[in-house]
Amino acid sequence: MTDKRKTILIVDDEKGIRDQLSLALESDYKILVAATASKAINAARQDKPNVALIDISLSPHGGDKEGLDLLTQLLENDPTVKAIMVTGHGEKENALQAVGAGAFDFYVKPIELEELKIIIKRALYLQTLEIENAALAESLKRQEGFSEIIGDSPRMREMYKIIDTVAPSRYTVLITGESGTGKELVAKAIHSRSDRAEKPFVTVNCGAIPEALLESELFGHEKGAFTDAHARKIGKCEMAHEGILFLDEVGELPLSLQVKLLRFLQDNVIERVGGKEPIQTDVRVIAATNRPLAEDVERKIFREDLFYRLSVITVELPPLRDRDDDVVLIADHLLKRYAAENNRSNLVFHSSGIQVLRAHDWPGNVRELENRIKRAVILSAGSKLTASDLGLKGAAIEGRRSLQDIRDQAVVDHIRAALLRNDWNISRTARELDISRTNLYDLIEKHKIEKGK
Numbered sequence: 001m002t003d004k005r006k007t008i009l010i011v012d013d014e015k016g017i018r019d020q021l022s023l024a025l026e027s028d029y030k031i032l033v034a035a036t037a038s039k040a041i042n043a044a045r046q047d048k049p050n051v052a053l054i055d056i057s058l059s060p061h062g063g064d065k066e067g068l069d070l071l072t073q074l075l076e077n078d079p080t081v082k083a084i085m086v087t088g089h090g091e092k093e094n095a096l097q098a099v100g101a102g103a104f105d106f107y108v109k110p111i112e113l114e115e116l117k118i119i120i121k122r123a124l125y126l127q128t129l130e131i132e133n134a135a136l137a138e139s140l141k142r143q144e145g146f147s148e149i150i151g152d153s154p155r156m157r158e159m160y161k162i163i164d165t166v167a168p169s170r171y172t173v174l175i176t177g178e179s180g181t182g183k184e185l186v187a188k189a190i191h192s193r194s195d196r197a198e199k200p201f202v203t204v205n206c207g208a209i210p211e212a213l214l215e216s217e218l219f220g221h222e223k224g225a226f227t228d229a230h231a232r233k234i235g236k237c238e239m240a241h242e243g244i245l246f247l248d249e250v251g252e253l254p255l256s257l258q259v260k261l262l263r264f265l266q267d268n269v270i271e272r273v274g275g276k277e278p279i280q281t282d283v284r285v286i287a288a289t290n291r292p293l294a295e296d297v298e299r300k301i302f303r304e305d306l307f308y309r310l311s312v313i314t315v316e317l318p319p320l321r322d323r324d325d326d327v328v329l330i331a332d333h334l335l336k337r338y339a340a341e342n343n344r345s346n347l348v349f350h351s352s353g354i355q356v357l358r359a360h361d362w363p364g365n366v367r368e369l370e371n372r373i374k375r376a377v378i379l380s381a382g383s384k385l386t387a388s389d390l391g392l393k394g395a396a397i398e399g400r401r402s403l404q405d406i407r408d409q410a411v412v413d414h415i416r417a418a419l420l421r422n423d424w425n426i427s428r429t430a431r432e433l434d435i436s437r438t439n440l441y442d443l444i445e446k447h448k449i450e451k452g453k
C-alpha cells in the first residue's frame, strides 16, 4: 500500500529535538529526519517532503548560513515545498531573512507542539491550494492554445510555431490549403492568440455571396443607395473594427471588388455604397483560399498587387495525407465528440477501421474524415467502427499504399502469426521474435493487435 500521508522532513543537529518532533508528528504524518544539510537534501530528493522543519543554526559552530543554504537548495529542488525555519531566541533577524528567501514561516524555540502543528497545517493547506491553482492555470493555458487543432506531426508543429509568431503582429495572413484542411480553424486560432482576441472576428465568405451583394456586404450601404436599400447597412469591414476580418475563399472575389479590397488593405478606409464620407477603421485581415492564387495571378483573374498585399505572411496547411499519424489522433478526437453527442460513449475503432483510416488518401481532408465519422457513429450497429462503417474498403486502396504501410502490415502479420503459434504467451513469442517483452508489448499496443483477429 502506498502511504498517502503528507511527508515532513525534520532537519536539526540536535538529536533530542529530532526525536521530540518525530514523536509528536508521526501519528499524522510520514516523517523523514536528517541531522545535516547534505542528508536533508538526499532525503528530499528521494522522498519529496511537503513540509520541511529546518533548524536555522544547523552548523555546530553556530551561525545561520547552513540553514539558509539548505532552504535555497530545497526550494530549488522543489519549489512547492513549504519550509518552516526553527530558530533560537535572538535569531529573529535571520528568520526574517529566511522568509524573504522563500521560507513559508518561522518558529521561535522553545517548541510549543500545538502551535507548531497549526503552522504545519496552514502550510499544507496553502500548498494544496497552490498546487490546485497551478494545475488549473496549466489547463487553461492548454485550452487557449491549440486545443481545437489536433495534430502532432512535424508539419503541424511547424505550423503551430508560425501561428504563434504571427498571431501577436498586425500582419495580414494568407492561409492556403486544400479544401477541408482546417483553414478557418487556423484563422480563429490566430484571432484567439492575438491582442484582438476580445474584439470581433468577422467572417465573409467571398465565394458564397452573389457578386451584386458582395460590395455592400463588405462595405455596407446608405439608405437609398440602390432600390432595395431601405435602411443603412453596416458592412463587415466596419463590424470588424478593432478586430479581425476573415475573408474566406478570397480567390473567388470578383475583379471589380479586388480593387476596392486592395484600397481597404492599404489605408483601412471604407466608403459605404452611396455614402459620401470615407470612414477610418482599424481592421486586421486574415484571408484563406484553396485556389492556387499565384496561378490565378498569371491567368489574370486575380490582381497581382492584391496577391502581394494579402500574402505578406502565408500559412500553408498540409493535406491530411501528409500528416503522418495525425489522422488517427484527429479521428479519435472526433469519434469521442460525436459518440458523446449520440450517447454512444463506448464506441471505439475496430482495428480494420484504424487500418483504412491510415491507408485512405483523404482527398476531402479533415472535413471528409469528420463526415465519415459522423455518419458511422449514427449508422453503425456494433460497438466498434469497422472499415465498412466508415465507408472505406481495405482492398480498393491497396494500389496507393505507402511503403511505411506495407512495412507496418508485414510487421503486424508476422507478430500476429508468432503470437498465435505461441498461444499469446508473450515471453515465448518475444523469444521467438528475438525482441524484448516490453518491445513486443509496445508493438502490440502501437499496432493495436488483438486476440482473435
Ligand SMILES: Nc1ncnc2c1ncn2[C@@H]1O[C@H](COP(=O)(O)OP(=O)(O)OP(=O)(O)O)[C@@H](O)[C@H]1O
Residues within 6 Å of the ligand: 148, 149, 150, 151, 177, 178, 179, 180, 181, 182, 183, 184, 185, 186, 290, 330, 333, 366, 367, 370
Ligand atoms: N487539425 C484538426 N483537428 C481537429 N479538427 C479539425 C482539424 N482541422 C480541421 N478540423 C475540422 O474539420 C472541419 C473543416 O475545417 P475548416 O472548415 O477549418 O476547413 P477549411 O480548410 O476552411 O475547409 P474549406 O476549404 O472546405 O472551407 C471543421 O469542422 C474543423 O473543425
Ligand SMILES: [Mg+2]
Residues within 6 Å of the ligand: 183, 184, 248
Ligand atoms: Mg473554410
